[in-house]
Amino acid sequence: MPANVNGRRALPNYALYGAEAAQSTVDIVHHERIPSRASRFGFDIEPHFHDALIQLLYITHGGGETSIDGQVWRFSAPCLLVIPARSVHGFRFRHDVDGHVVTTAQSAIESVAMTAAPDLLTVVRTPAVLPIAPPEHSTSSLTALFDAIGREAEHPERWQYTAGLALTIALLVQVARLSEKVQRAENPARAATVARVERFRTLLDDRCRTRQPVASYAAAMGISAGQLTRLCREAFGISAIEAIDRRAIHEAKRLLGYSSYSIKQIARELGFRDEAYFGRFFRKQTGLRPTEYRLQEQGRLVLSR
Template structure:
């Protein structure tokens, strides 16, 4: 099966709460029992996932490598990781899913911790009873906040999630990193790191050579990685991000096309309009009108 043929699932349609539209929480039972406890190999393009196996067993396949886990255990999966599960019918636990860009934002001020979550981590917790108990409590508290309506809910959700992430980071010495030394896994890590850099710097219109240098790669190598794992050239990935931001401005603000061009660091508004039409097939204001009609 080619990489392009592997299903890529986005749970975004299930994120229907404006306060928590960046994070989703569900029990392992709720989804797996619908599929006879077998989840076929798939991937999530922009989502980071944590699976907390509280009880039962899970045969997990990661990029073609199979491992059996017995609860309590925990798994963290960066975006684009091809993974599948076969659970025992008595499985218990929780799956947390959030946008990878939000993960980067949450961990932005914590030196060294972000690197922990760029690789797959499989952690058995049988020899870490205190950590297992703490993770169970923190995940239960996070789930309660997600379904609650208390004041400061958004901040509490992020704080609870941060506690879970810190616990995982502290357990990194106990983790197995599935396939982390393989060339394909290293290339995927470069692709994810590149996307993080683009998310932070896309307004600066930096040459691809600058991104490649920061990743310790050549520009042709970065392009090959992006084509393989992100489905476009490196420049195409940057352009996609610029267009996404332009669409957000046109849909959710009343800024003029000229003001949006300046907000996105285009010196020439006319060039911005041509660029937008080339990528979307519509001039900026025609796109805005289409979005307004759709919303109406």
């Protein structure tokens, strides 16, 4: 029985439910079908937590009820559950439940997310129950990812953990996309804002070499220049012209670092009226002349070889 803490019964800290935390390592990506463990406990999993492990459950049949950090959700297939490390959770599964559960180290997932996709950190750290509205293309994607993780877990080979971790990151991308769909469905006004932000990003990618003014972007989006600036400040914390300039600088850096174009050619390629004006613009944004930046990048690339 768990020890008492301040007169209260302490919650069990499990690696996997029913296995003490000290009995298992965290450098694994574990996969199993939900009934294989839940059936051993009468489909009732008492409240507990995992000190270092995140769990992702994909309910493909049946349903049940879960409590996560004091909040109770009823769920039914198909749906996804996210249980971050140290979240106190328990389940009351229906006896016909089926699906997958993946368990892995939260710290490893967060380390990869911080480098590759910082926006995923919110998904990794937030408990969630996400219904999947059928028919959904994502269900086939989810099934393929869970099955692939299961195959890696069942057949030990070299780099097994790395492969499992990479697949789990891909799985979390699907979870994040699903979460955004659910949020848009629950908040149409927010959905409209998100759609406008994505439209602006697309326009920036398409027009970053043409030096168009804010009014041109706003007209393409069917809103005023003032509305576009307010949208940018809400979404990015900067004005619309700053967003346009940053995208131009990103493209300039790419051309300076990875192309053989001259500075004059790059200036013309990006829609600047002359090389001198481009040089002043680049230095104002980065603190370096284009030639200085190119030399810096060439040196860095040589050292990395």
